[in-house]
Amino acid sequence: MGYTAAVAGASGYVGGELLRLLLAHPDIEIGALTAGGNAGTRLGEHHPHLTPLADRILTETTPETLAGHDIVFLALPHGHSAALAAQLDADTLIVDCGADFRLADAAAWQKFYGSDHAGTWPYGLPELPGARAALAQTRRIAVPGCYPTCGTLALMPAFAEQLVEPEVVVVAASGTSGAGKAAKPHLIASEVMGSVSVYGVGGAHRHNPEFVQNLSAVAGTPVRVSFTPVLVPMPRGILATCSAPLKPAIGLDEVRAAYQRHYDAEPFVHLLPEGQWPTTAMTLGANTAAVQVTVDEAAGRLVAVAAIDNLTKGTAGGAIQSANLALGLPETTGLPMTGVAP
Numbered sequence: 157m158g159y160t161a162a163v164a165g166a167s168g169y170v171g172g173e174l175l176r177l178l179l180a181h182p183d184i185e186i187g188a189l190t191a192g193g194n195a196g197t198r199l200g201e202h203h204p205h206l207t208p209l210a211d212r213i214l215t216e217t218t219p220e221t222l223a224g225h226d227i228v229f230l231a232l233p234h235g236h237s238a239a240l241a242a243q244l245d246a247d248t249l250i251v252d253c254g255a256d257f258r259l260a261d262a263a264a265w266q267k268f269y270g271s272d273h274a275g276t277w278p279y280g281l282p283e284l285p286g287a288r289a290a291l292a293q294t295r296r297i298a299v300p301g302c303y304p305t306c307g308t309l310a311l312m313p314a315f316a317e318q319l320v321e322p323e324v325v326v327v328a329a330s331g332t333s334g335a336g337k338a339a340k341p342h343l344i345a346s347e348v349m350g351s352v353s354v355y356g357v358g359g360a361h362r363h364n365p366e367f368v369q370n371l372s373a374v375a376g377t378p379v380r381v382s383f384t385p386v387l388v389p390m391p392r393g394i395l396a397t398c399s400a401p402l403k404p405a406i407g408l409d410e411v412r413a414a415y416q417r418h419y420d421a422e423p424f425v426h427l428l429p430e431g432q433w434p435t436t437a438m439t440l441g442a443n444t445a446a447v448q449v450t451v452d453e454a455a456g457r458l459v460a461v462a463a464i465d466n467l468t469k470g471t472a473g474g475a476i477q478s479a480n481l482a483l484g485l486p487e488t489t490g491l492p493m494t495g496v497a498p
């Protein structure tokens with residue numbers, strides 16, 4: 157059976173990546189493509205790489221243009237999803253790539269996003285314990301932030317198997333497409349190109365509460381997270397380096413065995429052979445996460461590193477992976493396992 161999908165925000169980076177992946181999806185046909193100020197323009201003006209769709213005209217983003225599809229992917233700035241979702245059929249599968257429905261803690265939402273909390277939808281990270289069952293029964297999906305996808309996958313087995321204390325440090329480097337295509341003051345090309353910089357330091361980044369939510373749920377106890385994002389001069393990719401104090405008497409063999417138990421059967425999470433470390437390049441354009449873990453004996457810490465493509469596993473690919481589950485399709489349908497190199 158075939159499904160139709162509308163993409164709202166089709167002129168943006170996430171919209172473009174959704175369309176690249178949907179063009180290869182055997183069960184989903186691409187329907188309406190919408191935008192904001194760029195409504196009325198050709199898709200090819202924004203995504204010249206999407207040749208088969210180049211002459212499609214972007215329409216306005218309204219409940220009417222999005223209605224009548226089986227699936228609606230929302231790739232819009234934060235704050236737009238609730239009003240649109242309220243006017244679409246309850247039967248429509250809505251996959252929100254924005255943050256509006258990710259957090260369960262209304263106070264944390266208010267603190268980090270400064271607006272009223274819209275609500276909470278099932279969280280689209282299928283690798284988390286219990287997530288697949290929730291996604292299989294929902295018509296509403298909140299796609300995770302790209303940093304939390306990467307860092308949570310790096311640390312999940314350590315918390316699921318109680319190997320570490322609930323105190324985490326995450327330093328994650330991202331390419332610039334994570335910020336979207338709209339001009340931002342900290343993304344002036346001549347300054348970004350020749351430098352690496354931190355931002356959102358000291359617990360200020362809005363992905364902090366998302367990390368806390370994910371890791372605390374897995375650990376079954378509140379986890380404190382110190383997260384520092386780093387901007388690097390490349391278009392795509394996130395590399396998260398994460399560490400936490402090991403519980404007494406936990407060694408490398410036990411740590412590796414735990415990661416193997418959790419990830420050996422995961423289609424998109426690749427635990428690398430011992431000694432090989434993730435790079436963003438190995439995940440470029442693929443819906444995969446590359447993960448490695450070791451023990452720093454002198455420091456008494458577990459160190460885990462994960463790499464993803466922020467636009468693929470980090471957003472659009474993860475969104476389609478979760479949508480596949482909600483539609484009852486094989487989870488891997490239409491999603492690339494292989495990247496692009498060099």
Ligand SMILES: NC(=O)C1=CN([C@@H]2O[C@H](COP(=O)(O)OP(=O)(O)OC[C@H]3O[C@@H](n4cnc5c(N)ncnc54)[C@H](OP(=O)(O)O)[C@@H]3O)[C@@H](O)[C@H]2O)C=CC1
Nearest residue numbers: 165167168169170191192193194231232254334336337338
């Ligand atoms: N980039 C990433 O790596 C990730 C992004 N996300 C989230 O995905 C969403 C999309 O991000 P991204 O593609 O990077 O952002 P972009 O800035 O690249 O694209 C935003 C899209 O939304 C449209 N838009 C903007 N304002 C409005 C409006 N008022 N009404 C209707 N449409 C509007 C834009 O249309 P127009 O061209 O007409 O302005 C464009 O199509 C965001 O919520 C983002 O936080 C989530 C995880 C990772």
Ligand SMILES: CC(=O)N[C@@H](CCC(=O)OP(=O)(O)O)C(=O)O
Nearest residue numbers: 254255301302303330331334335
């Ligand atoms: C490099 C960069 O700027 N990255 C973005 C995160 C992208 C992401 O995951 O987006 P949302 O949580 O907004 O959906 C940022 O730090 O704001």
